[in-house]
Amino acid sequence: MxxxxxxxxxxxxxxxxxxxxxxxxxxxxxxxxxxxxxxxxxxxxxxxxxxxxxxxxxxxxxxxxxxxxMTINETSFFREPAAFELLRRTLLPALIARRRQRRNLLFWSAACSSGQEVYSLAMLLRENVPLLTSWTIDILGTDLCAELIARAAAARYSRVEVSRGLPTPLLLRYMVRAGDDAWEVSPALRSLCRFQPRNLCTTPPLPQLCDVIFLRNVMLYFPPATRARVLQTIHRSLAPDGILFLGATEQMPDSPLWKAVRTPGAVWYCPLPAR
Ligand SMILES: C[S@@+](CC[C@H](N)C(=O)[O-])C[C@H]1O[C@@H](n2cnc3c(N)ncnc32)[C@H](O)[C@@H]1O
Known part of the structure; x- marks a missing residue:
């Protein structure tokens, strides 16, 4: 009807x-x-x-x-892989060099849906920076939708979900079988990740400054004023030398707070000092 x-x-x-x-x-x-x-x-x-x-x-x-x-929850492992590749090749090695005294890193997937983005980041870190075992790695996933946060924390994915974007070697290394049709993220990888419900439009900046924020494919449906407000909150949640990714089809609105850094595969955003 x-x-x-x-x-x-x-x-x-x-x-x-x-x-x-x-x-x-x-x-x-x-x-x-x-x-x-x-x-x-x-x-x-x-x-x-x-x-x-x-x-x-x-x-x-x-x-x-x-x-x-009514939220649009589409996601997958290593979605828009150019961002992960840029992080792996260039941005992460430089970030690790800058943090070698402090030896901790905070990543925030700010609209993580059912968690694939968070576990993709955890796999990327474990695969490419083995030396990070002696660092404190914190990957926070938040989303408006409490049911999705519960799913993300449960870390259980169907065969169809793992077939979307997760290369077989990573599946075998970081997931364990959970029945005929499902896989679960390994406890070692899960220990790097945590999840919380959070509404980007109404909550203040995070209490700690993040090193990397993924704010991907969520602002599409926000009106311009809401986007600007959310981006201000994100700016205040990111370290001065931190890294922001938006979705591949998303545009940063004109703003004195961000500089776009364009690379052949992907764009990332560097925070500028607030005046
Ligand atoms: C299309 S998914 C994107 C997931 C992931 N970032 C990606 O790119 O694959 C958009 C997510 O944004 C969440 N969302 C929508 N409005 C939100 C808000 N106001 N605060 C936090 N999350 C929100 C939805 O619940 C949904 O899970």
Whole structure:
């Protein structure tokens, strides 16, 4: 059944308020499919009934569940591999040299979905910098959606998920079989990674400065003012010589806070001092 226009508009406004994501008419087909499980799980017979319940209890926890259910969660291991390659070849060796006294590194995947980006970073580090076993490595994954954070922390992936982007040698080295159709990230790799729910639009900068931030494929649906605000928070969460990656198709808005460094395969962003 097609949702009434006023129900779609109600959902659009609610989602924008909670997650910063502005869905337009091209996403209208998503409401029924994305909200199906939540609708049934809460005992409603249709999405229209779910919207009626939302209207009758503004500010309820159900609003958060709706906003989370409507996020676009597409991800895979080593997605957009040019960024990982640039990190491996050039940026990471230089960063390690700069941190050799301190001997710790903090990575933040700021919209990590089900965690593949975080475990890809952990594998990249373990593969390419064996000497880091004597360093403190902290890879933080955060996402708006609590259910995705729970999935990421569980570190269990289906055969289809591991077949997307994860080279077989890495699969065999860093994942262990978990039944016929699933694999689990090894405890050694998991010990480098932690996960927390976090809304980029409403939370302050992280308490510690990060060395590398991946903020990829999340700002696509944020309006310009939200993007600018999130990028300010990210700027305050990144070390002055830190490294920011956006998604390959994302553009940094004009800003005095960032300098784009273009390489043949990928672009990264270097923070400039705030005036
Ligand atoms: C398309 S996935 C990107 C995952 C990964 N960074 C990548 O590039 O493969 C976008 C993620 O952003 C999350 N997200 C959307 N709005 C958010 C917000 N306001 N705060 C934090 N995460 C958000 C979604 O839940 C989703 O998991």
């Amino acid at each position: 097609t949702l009434a226009v006023r129900d779609v508009e109600y959902l659009r406004a609610l989602i924008a308020r909670h997650s910063g994501n502005c869905l337009d008419a091209t996403h209208d087909y998503l409401y029924e499919s994305r909200l199906h499980r939540l609708t049934r799980g809460r005992g409603f017979s249709s999405v229209a009934q779910l919207v009626a319940a939302l209207r009758s209890a503004p500010g309820s926890l159900l609003e958060h569940s709706v906003a989370e259910a």
